[in-house]
Amino acid sequence: MSYASDVVQMVSQRNPSEPEFLQAVKEVLESLEPVLSRHPKYQKNRILERITEPERVILFRVPWFDDRGEIQVNRGFRIEFNSAIGPYKGGLRFHPTVNLGILKFLAFEQTFKNSLTTISMGGAKGGSDFDPKGKSDNEVMRFCQSFMTELQRHIGPLTDVPAGDIGVGGREIGYLFGQYKRLRNEFSGVLTGKGLNWGGSLIRPEATGYGAVYFAEEMLKTRGDSLEGKICAVSGSGNVAQYTVEKLNQLGGKAVTLSDSNGTIYDPAGIDAEKLAWVMELKNVRRGRIREYAEKFKGVTYKEGARPWDIPCQCAFPSATQNEINAEEAKTLVKNGCFVVSEGANMPSEPEAVDIFLEHKILYGPGKAANAGGVATSGLEMAQNSQFMSWPREQVDQHLHRIMVNIHENVRRTAEEYGYPGNYVVGANIAGFVKVADAMIDQGLV
Numbered sequence: 329m330s331y332a333s334d335v336v337q338m339v340s341q342r343n344p345s346e347p348e349f350l351q352a353v354k355e356v357l358e359s360l361e362p363v364l365s366r367h368p369k370y371q372k373n374r375i376l377e378r379i380t381e382p383e384r385v386i387l388f389r390v391p392w393f394d395d396r397g398e399i400q401v402n403r404g405f406r407i408e409f410n411s412a413i414g415p416y417k418g419g420l421r422f423h424p425t426v427n428l429g430i431l432k433f434l435a436f437e438q439t440f441k442n443s444l445t446t447i448s449m450g451g452a453k454g455g456s457d458f459d460p461k462g463k464s465d466n467e468v469m470r471f472c473q474s475f476m477t478e479l480q481r482h483i484g485p486l487t488d489v490p491a492g493d494i495g496v497g498g499r500e501i502g503y504l505f506g507q508y509k510r511l512r513n514e515f516s517g518v519l520t521g522k523g524l525n526w527g528g529s530l531i532r533p534e535a536t537g538y539g540a541v542y543f544a545e546e547m548l549k550t551r552g553d554s555l556e557g558k559i560c561a562v563s564g565s566g567n568v569a570q571y572t573v574e575k576l577n578q579l580g581g582k583a584v585t586l587s588d589s590n591g592t593i594y595d596p597a598g599i600d601a602e603k604l605a606w607v608m609e610l611k612n613v614r615r616g617r618i619r620e621y622a623e624k625f626k627g628v629t630y631k632e633g634a635r636p637w638d639i640p641c642q643c644a645f646p647s648a649t650q651n652e653i654n655a656e657e658a659k660t661l662v663k664n665g666c667f668v669v670s671e672g673a674n675m676p677s678e679p680e681a682v683d684i685f686l687e688h689k690i691l692y693g694p695g696k697a698a699n700a701g702g703v704a705t706s707g708l709e710m711a712q713n714s715q716f717m718s719w720p721r722e723q724v725d726q727h728l729h730r731i732m733v734n735i736h737e738n739v740r741r742t743a744e745e746y747g748y749p750g751n752y753v754v755g756a757n758i759a760g761f762v763k764v765a766d767a768m769i770d771q772g773l774v
Contacts, residue, residue: 346428409452411450458471537573541581541645561645562583577599594630595627652677669685673695
């Protein structure tokens, strides 16, 4: 067995009940074979054993009062995975499915994603099994305050800088930041995704979706093509999906789908700026369901309990959650003419689906590269906070575009260097790994 296979087996034995984490570790380590065989220093320093073990795992209870005055108890987590190249950085997710294995997978992926951004940030992730859906603002506030009362012991602008993720938007970040400021008596850049009036950055809400589209555009340029006139399937209807559609519209693409946990809408006429504004009001203000779109606009089909991947398209932007494209759906996408997949979500394609994309040589941008725009702009927010300045919208968008172009070029060039031209999975994993691994060697056995 190879060094990578040995470590995958060891990690599997240590973490038998964490399938998402094991999936992420296997996918990354297996693609590192070319760099491991070329550079024996990584095995000598046992980098794979060290890089697959989080530096710190924090688990705590979160008690809070609901609006009936009854006590509720949730679990809180923070996985501080790797700080070799900078302070821990990664989002907080509030969702009933949150557990240790999912957060370890996300933090592990975040380590390499942050490495690719060219900004000095380590990898982390956190959250709770608390579900903000159906809760009042006061209930969300009381939960966030209780959550931050414990979390504040472990974070700081030079230690660990959380951000938002699924279930954690501007409202939640505001409540979390307020409690941190109250307890620590300091106003600092300890969270990203803040409101513009109190340290936030322009383009931060848009960044993940914009970045996934910029990455797709760069992939298409390698074939002398562009997004102009392309039919695009987008999953999800939250922050990432919304701004993916917005940037597609700006670059001449036509998004025809959106979805949520209940089903998918298909609008063959395209989700233009006016319709998108309605979706944003539906999801961000009224917190409604995507099926209402089909009731509002003519010619729209709503598919209950379905995902968008059987709808013919040329470009797919999975922007909802992990493992949302299985092997059969990948085959359907390819059969229907899809030749670009740019992942806005984290690990949305199952391993068998990834194999199908690579086998058919479609332009496949894995999440750790394609959706790195969100955390990259969080890094830009941190830079602005350190200067107590706010950059104009155009400047932030230019920085974001430049970062995504650089990520694409780094990933493309690395894949070629190690004998896998056009394979963005190998390129992203090796490029992200080498930077972190070399820093770990430089810093000694810590």
